[in-house]
Amino acid sequence: MWTEWILRHRRFVMLGWLVLAVIGGALAPRAIDRLSYEFSFPGQPAYEANQKIHDTFGGGGVDPLVVTITLPEGRSFDDPGVRDELTAVFAKLQRPGWRVASPDNVADPAPFMTDRTAYALVYPPFNPGPGPYAAVLPQLEAALTGATVAGAQPLVTGVDPLNESGGGSDRPIIVEIALGAGGALIVLALAFGSLLALVPLLLAAVAIATTFLLVLALTVGVDVSFIVQYLVGLIGLGVAIDYALLIIMRWREERANGADNQQAVRTAMATAGRAVVFSGVTVAISLLALIVLPLPFLRSVGLAGLLIPLVSVLVAVTLLPALLVSVGTRLEWPRRRLPKTESRAWLSIGRAVVRHRWVSAALASAALIALALPVFGLRLGSPELAAIAGGDSPAAVGYRDLTDAGLVGVLRPVEVVTTDPAAAAGRLDGIEGVSHVVTPTGPGWTVGGEHLMPILLDADPATPAGADTVQRIVAAAPGPVGGTAAQDADAVDAIYGDSWWVLALVVVITFALLARALRSIWLPIKALLLNVVSIAAAYGLTVLIWQEGFGSQALFGAESTGSITVWVPIAAFSFLFGLSMDYEVFILSRIREGHDAGLSTDEATVHGIGYTGRLVTSAALILVLAFVALSTVPVVDVKIFATTLALGIALDATIVRAVLTPALVAAFGSVNWWWPGRKTKQATHSDAHREVANR
Known part of the structure; x- marks a missing residue:
């Protein structure tokens, strides 16, 4: 109708x-x-602390800008006049509404200076958007134009400038769509x-x-x-x-x-x-x-x-x-x-898989399990700074200068609000992994008896050592603990703490839907199990590429991230679970149709693969090309997400749907078609006879 x-x-x-x-x-x-760039976690301690910092101190809760100066070889800040030049440069950072921590406004300037490298933390007002400091960066760079210390120019670095230095952050989405559409057109032209x-x-x-x-x-x-x-x-x-x-x-x-x-x-x-x-x-x-x-x-x-x-x-x-x-x-x-309705190549593949069903199922399962093993080493968090610090931009050069000086932890300080800074400093300064507890005295650091204290770490907080230090600070701090590093840990709890029942709900609803569509109990169970295995294998490969760095440089020109972005696994699961099921429904619907027309399970499986193999391959290739286009987005988080999706679809359309699905359907024979209240088809005896013959 x-x-x-x-x-x-x-x-x-x-x-x-x-x-x-x-x-x-x-x-x-x-x-x-009208899209938002805010990643909020209402109710989580670090998010609420960041909100308090923003409301009370007029900024903070985000990573600072870092102005760094590295002197030429052979020069030192102890040289005559050099320290005066440094003070003059950092004085240019003082603006109404800006909070600055530099060697000139802290009790102990030593942590802000080495023999040749000095830096200042700058917290200007920020706006939600693709770059929170996009509006103030030009002002800061203009203020530093022409300024030098012993001939060295100050460089502006930090998480936000490093992200911006990747280039193309303002590239319109039509570019990625055009790339994906171009690849899809080639596949469609070959198919049609x-x-x-x-x-x-x-x-x-x-x-x-x-x-x-x-x-x-x-x-x-x-x-x-x-x-x-x-x-x-x-x-x-x-x-x-x-x-x-x-x-x-x-x-x-x-x-x-x-x-x-x-x-x-x-x-x-x-x-x-x-x-x-x-x-x-x-x-x-x-x-x-x-x-x-x-x-x-x-x-x-x-x-x-x-x-x-x-x-x-x-x-x-x-x-x-x-x-x-x-x-x-x-x-x-x-x-x-x-064109012919069935593909000879896929008919041959279907016959081979059905003939050797148990061997095919065992080999395919072993391959997926091996690929999934790295998922047990999965770490969730933000990408390590090294992953976004490629190239020769001023921000990247400044980052490397700080790294060479052993100061990489200053780019992502932890922030603590306290009413007794002396006691807090004494309590936190001895924590393993804490480089220094800063107690600035400049404008904006104290409001109404409350003090804001940046805690500098020895390591990037995205690394295992840095993350452990953050946890120790949270446990020992006498007041609210904010900053992006503290919020990373909260994000894991917020997303995955109670997500098991959500995933269980999705599985149950999907099972009910597929059971009704396929009029079978076993087929949807098998489909759900295969989906979980293929998604786990995609996670495992993503961990190898991005977290461990096997191929990240060759494929994406990026260093290992050291961890997988917190939201990627749950988002990838949600999309892959449904998208992968598309191909399962396409194939099983065709097998079901053949079986209902009188074919045995083996015949229906072979012809189902013969009819749908070319279709599923073409469809999966188009999706993979779309995700490859998505991976060109100059945002590391999106690249990791696109990698997981592309790998998930590729594995699903090859190992799972081309091998495991037909092998298991053939292996279980008449069990596939059991449905409560319905007698098994008379073809069951024929199924069993044919399956024995094929073995």
Whole structure:
């Protein structure tokens, strides 16, 4: 009935989507401008401490800017006149509303100076955005223009300048979308060999533009994370193309089998269209893991991410059938003959896997388990500073100067609020890993009897040693403890402390949905287990590449991060769980269809792989290319996220769906089709006989 209504009103449907796409495309820049760059953790101690620091002292709770000066070889701050020049330079940092800690306004200047390197911590007012200090950095650099100490120029470094020095942070999302679309077009051209290759891209453009329109509406009442623009642009590209690809392939198959155009569309929608709907709903359900977490930025990622599959499904089951009926046959040019419905190569692969089902299952399982082993060494936190300090920008050079002087820990101080700075200093100064407790005396450090004290560490707090030091400071501090390093630990607890029940809820709902769609108990259990194993393997490879540094330099030109960004595993799980299930639904639906038509389990499995192998490979390659495009975003966190997604899809489409899925379906035979209250098909005896023969 749905398809019939679409076909009768196809002009209205196409016009409606055209209007939405034009409006959405025009308003997409406004939606992007309204996105938030805040990672808030309400109720967590460090987040609340940072809020108090900001409200009381007019800044802080974020990493400072660091102005550093390294003298030429052979010079020292003890040389005549050099210390006066240093004082003059640091005096330029004093501005109304700015808090500065330098050798000139602390009781003990020694920690701020070595023989050749000196630095000052600068806390200007900041604004939420892609760079909290973006507005004040030009002012600071202008104030230091022309200033020198013994001929050495001061350099401005810090976490924010290092992130900015990666370049391209203001690059529009259209660049990544264009990269992903270019790769997708090549795959589609090879798959179709005709103008039909343009149709999935057209549907993706409509879906992306419409989703941005909905995201704009979402920003009216919710702070939506800046990460959403990448998800809409690139996951939207891949998902919309995948759904269109599935339906178009089935439409071509029906036409190759002799059906007229309209009947081919009806059959494609009744079979592939149904699989698309279930797949899209599965992806949406998997994002519940983000929506129900009490973290605003992850909730916004889940809400906006939810729109991606739902809009893509709606476009695929409305606009696509209207287009296929209207102009589908004319877009087959220049291909003259319809392609074969089954792939010989994938039929051969299916027969080999079914014939050697237990060996195939054992080898594939062993490979995935081996790839997943590194996940047991997973560390969650912020990337180490070395990972964002590449290149020869002034910020990177300043960072290396501080590192060479043994001062890397000063870039991310821990901040403690206290009413008794002397007692606090005595209590914290002896903690292992603490370099120095600073008690500045300049403006802005004391308000109404409360004092703000930066705690300098010996190591980058993103390293294991630095993280342990932060924990010791939190345990011993006599007042609220803030700073980004303290907030990292809180983030882990906030995201993963109670997430197990959320994941369990997603698994239960997905099982119920798949069981109903496939009319089987075992098939959804198997699908869920394989999903968990493939996602674990993707995590393991991500740990090897980014945390341990095996290939990060060669692939991304970046050093090892030493840890995986806190939000990446849960976000990657939510998307991979649903996206990977797409291919499982595509394959199992086709196997189920063959079995219902009278084929034995083995025959249905082989022919199901023969029909869907090329489709799943093409669809997965398009998604992988979209995630490769996502990995070009000059933000390390997004690169790690994109790596996990690309690896997850690649592993799922090869080892899992090409080998493990058919091997296990064949191995369990008639058990696959058990459904409460329904007798097993009479073909069960034939299944058993054929399975014994194949063994």
